[in-house]
Amino acid sequence: MNASTTTAAPATKSAQLHASPIVEQAIDRAIDEMRKVQSGINAVRPPLNEELAGRYRELLAQASEVRGKSKLFFDYHGSGLGNGPFVELADGSVKMDLICGIGPMFFGHSNPEVTRITMRAAMSDIILQGNLQMNEDSTDLSNLLVEEASGSSKLAHVFLTNSGCMANESAIKICYQKHAPASRVIAFENCFMGRSVTMSQIGDNDGNRVGIPLSTLVDYLPFYDAERGAESTCEILGQLDKLIARYPGQHACFIFELVQGEGGFNSAPREFFVALMERCKKAGIAVWCDEVQTFGRTGAMFAFDLLKLGEYVDVCTIGKLSQVCACLYSKDYNPKPGLLSGTFIGSTVAIQAGHYMLDTLRRGKYYGPDGAIAQHHKRFVAGIEDMASRHPEWFGPILDHNGNEMKRIKVAGGLGGMMRFTPFGGRKDPVNKFMFNLYDEGVLSFYCGHGPFHIRFLPPLGVMKLEQWDSAFEVVERALARTAKEMKA
Ligand SMILES: Cc1ncc(COP(=O)(O)O)c(C=O)c1O
Numbered sequence: 158m159n160a161s162t163t164t165a166a167p168a169t170k171s172a173q174l175h176a177s178p179i180v181e182q183a184i185d186r187a188i189d190e191m192r193k194v195q196s197g198i199n200a201v202r203p204p205l206n207e208e209l210a211g212r213y214r215e216l217l218a219q220a221s222e223v224r225g226k227s228k229l230f231f232d233y234h235g236s237g238l239g240n241g242p243f244v245e246l247a248d249g250s251v252k253m254d255l256i257c258g259i260g261p262m263f264f265g266h267s268n269p270e271v272t273r274i275t276m277r278a279a280m281s282d283i284i285l286q287g288n289l290q291m292n293e294d295s296t297d298l299s300n301l302l303v304e305e306a307s308g309s310s311k312l313a314h315v316f317l318t319n320s321g322c323m324a325n326e327s328a329i330k331i332c333y334q335k336h337a338p339a340s341r342v343i344a345f346e347n348c349f350m351g352r353s354v355t356m357s358q359i360g361d362n363d364g365n366r367v368g369i370p371l372s373t374l375v376d377y378l379p380f381y382d383a384e385r386g387a388e389s390t391c392e393i394l395g396q397l398d399k400l401i402a403r404y405p406g407q408h409a410c411f412i413f414e415l416v417q418g419e420g421g422f423n424s425a426p427r428e429f430f431v432a433l434m435e436r437c438k439k440a441g442i443a444v445w446c447d448e449v450q451t452f453g454r455t456g457a458m459f460a461f462d463l464l465k466l467g468e469y470v471d472v473c474t475i476g477k478l479s480q481v482c483a484c485l486y487s488k489d490y491n492p493k494p495g496l497l498s499g500t501f502i503g504s505t506v507a508i509q510a511g512h513y514m515l516d517t518l519r520r521g522k523y524y525g526p527d528g529a530i531a532q533h534h535k536r537f538v539a540g541i542e543d544m545a546s547r548h549p550e551w552f553g554p555i556l557d558h559n560g561n562e563m564k565r566i567k568v569a570g571g572l573g574g575m576m577r578f579t580p581f582g583g584r585k586d587p588v589n590k591f592m593f594n595l596y597d598e599g600v601l602s603f604y605c606g607h608g609p610f611h612i613r614f615l616p617p618l619g620v621m622k623l624e625q626w627d628s629a630f631e632v633v634e635r636a637l638a639r640t641a642k643e644m645k646a
Pocket of ligand 1: 259320321322323325349350351352414418419447448449450476477482
């Protein structure tokens with residue numbers, strides 16, 4: 158992929174180009190310059206001046222106009238430069254990005270090593286790679302994914318795609334084909350899978366499928382209820398048995414989000430998944446893990462690995478952090494030719510950057526109980542708990558969607574680099590208000606959950622330093638105080 162690392166005589170003209178000292182020096186100089194300039198992006202700050210702020214307002218108005226009713230979520234337009242967790246916006250203001258575009262920017266903004274890779278990738282002959290035309294870097298990335306996945310599972314093949322949703326579309330087709338004519342799918346309540354016609358139907362959010370004809374047959378089961386523990390596992394298992402008995406041989410797959418993303422960063426113990434997956438195996442239902450959000454960040458590269466569930470997994474989809482998305486499948490689920498294809502699987506830049514990131518993750522000290530991800534999670538939880546102990550008035554009892562108090566859920570939780578905290582009892586309005594105040598004060602976050610509502614962080618743990626949480630918490634505290642005051646007014 159990157160011929161500059163070999164010492165042998167270049168075999169191809171491409172290798173010759175990449176081995177060229179002229180190219181190397183040009184990239185070094187550009188990166189040095191970038192490092193110098195980006196070092197000034199190192200703290201949250203307001204717009205640089207009124208002129209830029211005015212132009213920014215115009216830009217946002219144009220963005221709203223051109224998109225029609227599909228408005229921007231935040232008033233966000235980047236300038237194109239950042240520095241680790243800090244990102245400069247087009248008005249010269251700087252935000253601390255703890256949501257990273259809902260996940261992809263795990264290695265931060267304007268990461269010099271990533272930029273170095275992407276500058277080389279930009280010299281490739283093709284901008285986008287696809288099924289008919291790909292370069293060796295596509296297969297390098299595919300090999301890396303299969304190598305990582307196959308250590309503890311039967312996943313043996315991979316198909317690259319340009320979105321998480323397309324990875325899921327590939328997965329559902331594979332499951333349908335293998336189990337034809339089974340036409341039903343099982344999913345957890347509050348799941349999210351993307352926004353194609355099919356995935357919008359499976360995703361458990363009525364607002365995301367307004368006007369879409371319902372052609373996909375979905376049976377929902379509740380996700381594990383931590384308040385009720387093993388009792389909830391038994392109950393859900395009973396419901397699964399009923400479904401299987403009601404529709405014998407008609408379920409093609411059960412879709413597992415091992416940590417629910419949009420659903421509220423809900424996790425469950427291994428035993429819960431084992432119980433359900435064993436039933437699936439017995440009934441001949443494919444076990445598909447949607448790891449589009451969990452991939453890379455829970456404490457192992459695959460969450461199924463962390464939970465030691467690899468033996469059950471038939472199909473797995475990944476995305477976000479990997480830059481290029483993918484559907485992995487076992488030999489048993491290898492689809493017939495013609496089922497999966499596409500003009501684009503991803504850009505050359507994304508393919509090479511994705512390879513670099515995954516390779517860095519597997520070689521570095523990110524995973525395991527003492528890895529960087531675990532340390533950041535501890536620091537995050539401690540910071541929120543400290544705030545909650547000093548300001549209990551901002552963290553009332555957490556209520557479920559029926560208004561019942563949830564006694565087991567803590568103010569801060571999630572798994573690894575999927576971090577959530579729950580101010581104002583998880584009530585929708587104050588949590589929403591807080592999220593926008595937090596943005597305004599300088600930290601980018603997002604919400605998750607459908608009651609209780611939480612604030613979620615998917616921080617750039619690939620580059621973030623532990624001490625940078627201090628500046629994040631300062632802003633969080635300011636935004637909480639502001640929201641509490643506004644709620645009283
Ligand atoms: C679990 C899960 N699956 C699928 C998707 C869809 O991915 P994409 O937005 O890349 O299509 C998402 C996106 O948030 C997700 O969280």
